[in-house]
Amino acid sequence: MTNSADYTQERLVAEDLARQAGVILLHYRRHGFEVELKTSQDDPVTVADREASELIVAGLRAAFPHDGILSEELLDTDERLDRERVWIIDPIDGTKEYVDGKPDYCVSIGLSVRGEAVLGVVLAPENDELFTGIVGQGVWKNGVPAGFSDRAPQQSVIAVSDTEHERELHAYPLPTMHPSGSIALKMARIAAGEADATFTMSPRSEWDIAAGMALIAAAGGTSTRRNGTTITLNNVRTDIGRGLLAGRRDVMDWLKGELLRLHVPEQVHAVTPADDVWAIAPQDARDGVAAGLKLHLRQASGELVAWALVRPGVDQKGAVLAREEGVPNHVATLRKDLTRIYGPLTPA
Secondary structure: OOOOOOOOOHHHHHHHHHHHHHHHHHHHHHHOEEEOOOOOOOOEEEEHHHHHHHHHHHHHHHOOOOOEEEEEOOOHHHHHHHEEEEEEEEEEEEEEHOOOOOOOEEEEEEEEEEEEEEEEEEEEEEHHHHEEEEOOOOEEOOEEEEEEOOOOOOHHEEEEHHHHHHHHHOOOOOOOOEEEOOOOHHHHHHHHOOOEEEEEOHHHHHHHHHHHHHHHHOOOOOEEEEEOOOOOOOOOOEOOOEEEEEHHHHHHHHHHHHHHHOOOOOOOOOOOOOOOHHOOOHHHHHHHHHHOOOOEEEEEOEEEEEEEEEEEEEEOOOOOEEEEEOOHHHHHHHHHHHHHHHHOOOEE
């Protein structure tokens, strides 16, 4: 889609709301807060998340009453699905880092038009860094035009998850990897030339990446799933189902080849016959899907290394782990990801 809209009002409103939300986050950072867990130790939530979300949602509804809204901390409904314009919000991307006292968190506000990210605003409150991108118009950091670096792909800076790096990625001989927390902030820094590409081993949700997708697209790059397929926004299912690959197109082309060459794993969640990885799923796993179970798997360069069948609990609270198989370390990693998604897993 060619972006011909101006979006000046949208930009000003989103930037103002991001800064107001940043004040809330810094207030609680300085004065303390209690931490709750959604599903696991890796999935915390705080009063700051909720208050920032309420502020942003109220501000967007007042300014753009006909737009849909999807926020991580807002009860989701299907009302947004028939809206052409949808704001996709993460009031704190990097809540774990926020809770741990690290600066690597941000406020993320993205605007999707007909499923495409067109505007992104990302604020890093601790460092007072405001990244804004409008597709077709460019990227700004604190009001100053910014853009991609000119590093050669082989000398590129690859922004990766600190959790994934600590757990596994440190063992893979990729060039300069920069581990950090917030995926939205990674994508903002790529759009401003401070890194060149990012990838994940596990899926991300729309609210994690919508603003970052707009920023990278505004700089001339793109964001896809690990297998190269297009990501559209404002879906019934709010996670993208598998790993992310985003950044400069030339670096992404080179990086995709390296990930395949090095057999860097990827989780794929809620696998269906429509997914390309269905071909590597064993018959027992396919039978489980036919019986109503959810199939989650890990693959590395097309080789199945672990899989699990899960029966979700009522209202997605907890789940029954019906079966899991594969290489032990990959099985353990997949199980951790499933605990983050479902909460406690009860063996069948």
